[in-house]
Amino acid sequence: MNSSAEALLNRNGSWVLAVVAGGVVILLAVGLYSQGSRSKYPVPPGPKGSPIIGNLRQVPAERSDLQFAKWSKEFSEFVQVLDLALAAKHVISNAYPESDIIYVNLLGQPVIVLNSVKSAVDLLDKKGAIYSDRPRFVLLEAYCNTCPSFKNQKSLLISISSLGFKNNVALIRDGAQFRKLRKPYGSFLSARSSLGYRDAQLKHAREMADEIEKCPEKWQSYLSRFATRVIFSVAFAIDVVDEDDPYFKLADKMGWIVGNMGNNGITILDIAPWVEHIPRWVGKFIPSVKYVHDHTPAIEELHQRPFDAVMRSFKAGTMEPSFLGRLIEARETHDAGEEEEEEEEEDDIKSFTDGELRGTGGSLYSAGQETTYSAETIFVMAMVLTPDVQIRAQKEIDAATRGIRLPTFSDWKTLPIVERIVYETLRLHPPLPNGVPHKTLKEDVYRDMYIPKGSMVIANAWAMLHDPDIYKDPFKFNPDRFLPVSESGGGEPIPVGHFGFGRRVCPGQYLAFASVWIVVATILAKFNITPAKDKDGEDIMPKMEFSTGITSHPVPFPCNFTPRNCL
Known part of the structure; x- marks a missing residue:
């Protein structure tokens, strides 16, 4: 979906919007852009923009992470000149050969892009009190609003705040509600608690392998189903049976929606939220607005249907353990004999609204x-491209299992190549290339650069994990890069950033890593993955092309899954 601001103002020629909102844009741009002029420090370097709209047209509709990384390389000379100029007044303590921090102006909205792990750790981790806020994700919040038709409504959106992404803990603004909603995840998804979900992960990995063996051409669907089954099991204690299951159909549709919505956090709705108040006859010409209207019903149903199912089972006394079930039970009942810490958490949960539970x-x-699902498909693509890695990992698995059984989590310590394959999969293409944007709660100065209050801050995980100064041949899939040099490895660091930074780091990272690990181990033990053939018998090799959305995954590609003789 071409839902970026460029798609709006350049490709689709939506001059009507510019005319309707021109005055508002000017005021917004002048008010926000002037923030940088109040500091004696300059803002970070960035591309020269146009009056009023700034760099709106320069940020591509797809894969903005690649452009941000390119700009990082282009502004090295600017940074060196800046260092010399500032050195005359005070000492520059951290010289750097290129600008790992980029400033972009989108309709007056300052955007700070962090292209290195160091800058992300220094700001998002060490200064979490300043950088823990979120911008308003209007495109995502728009899903939680009823939009029955363009014809019957005078305004763009009718708010029903109890549905959809509005109460998504990953997107909610910093404050009391964020802390309340985030708290249950800490105990439910901790490293120790995540061990309790491995039986379900193992079960669903075996189901996935059996399904691929019976119908290998549908391998992508079965990988998606595995991810859906694990999450539905953990979150709702709901068993997703097959592709005709209504839950799977809903989940599959939502996966497509969030994977094709455009650049996360910088669509026209996100950087110019006043767009949500324009007349509907104008809104239907804007790609991101039309996207909202087209897909709102599916998003609402996916949040509502599981909630209703768990609530019914709770009232009937048949509810099985799950994340949502635990929250519902804690809200509806209270045990006065609980420990004080647990009691405090339960008291918080008792104030949850139905919308917050959803x-x-x-x-x-x-x-x-x-x-x-993204990580799974990247792994498969990597195996097609690097058969030597596949063979080495299979030999390691066969040695651990004697070739007579599938791996289990108890084999983890004896399968170091498999673990490195998972790390390299997450490095080769992080499922969230730009992460989820942060927002500054107040102004800051970092390495003699001014970061305005209210800036959107993007941690460009893709740039961090493809930095050639840290990862040699970053586009090559090489799990041995993480081995020490003494063991003939590259001595390169385990990747960080794909699960986020600071107070917004993904609470489900242990569950997610274990899911990918068991999929990798199971598939390698069970199958040989080889390229598909074209009509002339030539190999069809997958291309390194990826979708743009909240998540990013390879564009569909064919390959062959052939059962191995040992199992």
Whole structure:
């Protein structure tokens, strides 16, 4: 979906919007852009923009992470000149050869892009009190509004705040509600608690392998189903049976929606939220607005249907353990004999509204399903491209299992190549290339650069994990890069950033990593993955092309899954 601002103002020629909102844009741009002029420090370097709209046309509709990384390389000379100029007044303590921080102006909205792990750790981790806020994700919040038709409504959106992404813990603004909604995840998805979900992960991995063996051409669907089954099991204690299951159909549709919505956080609705108040006859010509109207019903149903199912089972006394079930039970009942800490958490949960319960359950699904599926498909693509890695990992697995059984989690420590394959899969293409944007709560100065209050801050995980100064041949899939040099490895660091930073780091990272690990181990033990053939018998090799959305995954590609003789 071409839902970026460029798609709006350049490709689609939506001059009507510019005319209707021109005055508002000017005031917004002048008010926000002037923030940088009040500091004696300059804002970080960035591309020169146009009057009023700034860099709106320069940020591509798809894969903005690639453009941000390119700009990082282009502004090295600017930074060196800046260092010399500032050195005359005070000492520059951290010289750097290129600008790992980029400033972009989108309709007056300052955007700070962090292209290195160091800058992300320094700001998002070490200064979490300043950088823990979120911008308003209007495109995502718009899903939680009823939009029955363009024809019958005078305004763009009718708010029903109890549905959809509005209560998604990954997107909610910093404050009391964020802390309230985030708290249950800490205990439910901790490293220790996540061990309790491995039986379900193992069960669903075996089901996935059996399904691929019976119908290998549908391998992508079965990988998606595995991710859906794990999350629905953990979040709702709901068993997703097959492709005709209504839950799977809903989940599959939502996966497509969030994977094709455009650049996360910088669509026209996000950077110019006043767009949501324009007349509907104008809104239907704007791609991102039309996207909202087309897909709102599916998003609402995916949040509502599981909630209703768990609530019914709770009232009937048949509810099985799950994340949402635990929250519902804690809200509806209270045990006076609980420990004080647990009692405090239960008291918080008792204040949850139905909308917040729907949002927390939906948060677990939306954060886990698509990212897991993305990693799975990247792994398969990597195996097609690097058969030597596949063979080495299979030999390691066969040695651990004697070739007579599928791996289990108890084999983890004896399968270091498999673990490195998972790390390299997450490095080769992080499922969230730009992460989820942060927002500054107040102004800051970092390395003699001014960061305005209210800036959108993007941690460009893709740039961090493809930095050639840290990862040699970053586009090559090489799990041995993480081995020490003494063991003939590259001595390169385990990737960080794909699960986020600071107070917004993904609480489900342990569950997600384990899901990918068991899929990788199971598939390698069970199958040989080889390229598909064209009509002339030539190999069809997958291309390194990826979708643009909240999550990003490879564009569909064919390959062959052939059962191995040992199993």
